[in-house]
Amino acid sequence: MTILVTGATGHLGRLVIDSLLARGAAPDDVVAGVRDLDRASDLVDRGVRAVVVDYDRPDTVADALRGVDSVLLISGSEVGRRVEQHRAVIDAAAAAGVTKLVYTSAPKATTSGLVLAPEHKATEELISASGVPAVILRNNWYTENYAGTVEQARATGAFAANVGDGRVASASRRDFAEAAAVVLREDGHVGQVYELGGDVAWNYDELAAAISEVIGSPVEYRRVRADEHLAMLAEAGLDEGTAGFVVALDAGIAEGALADSDGTLSRLIGRPTTPLVEGLRAL
């Protein structure tokens, strides 16, 4: 059974390939879809085949998917361009007769108010309309997203956010990668929409305490309003668009967009998800 992983030179993609191999996939059954073959030499050294998959070049996607059984479509990183990019993979999967298309989506993508949700919702709809047998992995936040927060706290002893008391059921990338590998390797799962998050949904006071434990000095979480946060980010040099995006993400967290976790991720991977402190320490 041939499994192709797109975005294979990205953080999540590499971990998915690690997990597939660790779970017994034969290296020559695994195909790394990458934009730049030169950056895949470590994967090739492990016996994995690397092929060019560039969402912006649909011909590369069509060529790569021919003869492939299962595909993991790792969502692209260019916000605003992703629906068209993902469409190239979905169309190619349909044309190639792929028997399992797995997609990394966002929590409650079809109903969420999170600023990132619309592109994931649109992609899920394209997948559904394509008729390709599919599995949706609605991944919550990576704990790794807080690397910058840890550095800020180390430098200043504090960090600010407009999330209020909102909670985040984060897990480490490795947890999400293992879940993808399980779903790709095992029979079944087709038709499922999995909401995947860490076992514990923490708030930002708990984040401050966890960072404090990791860096060994006190850390304060400063609750600020959205307009205050926007001004702080602008003063720190962020452009208007990026600052607005950060503030909108925080507003989503404040409204509970990332707060739910039903244990599906730990059930899929057969172990508890990586605790917040451990995930931060690994950074």
Ligand SMILES: NC(=O)c1ccc[n+]([C@@H]2O[C@H](COP(=O)([O-])OP(=O)(O)OC[C@H]3O[C@@H](n4cnc5c(N)ncnc54)[C@H](OP(=O)(O)O)[C@@H]3O)[C@@H](O)[C@H]2O)c1
């Ligand atoms: N759940 C979360 O907290 C969270 C956080 C951040 C991102 N995400 C989403 O999850 C995805 C994977 O996360 P990550 O940490 O692995 O991100 P990452 O390290 O930035 O990897 C993104 C991957 O997508 C590939 N890619 C981007 N544009 C592409 C295109 N036009 N054609 C083909 N491949 C393309 C990149 O290729 P190159 O290696 O050539 O650059 C890279 O391999 C992200 O792309 C984003 O959609 C989720």
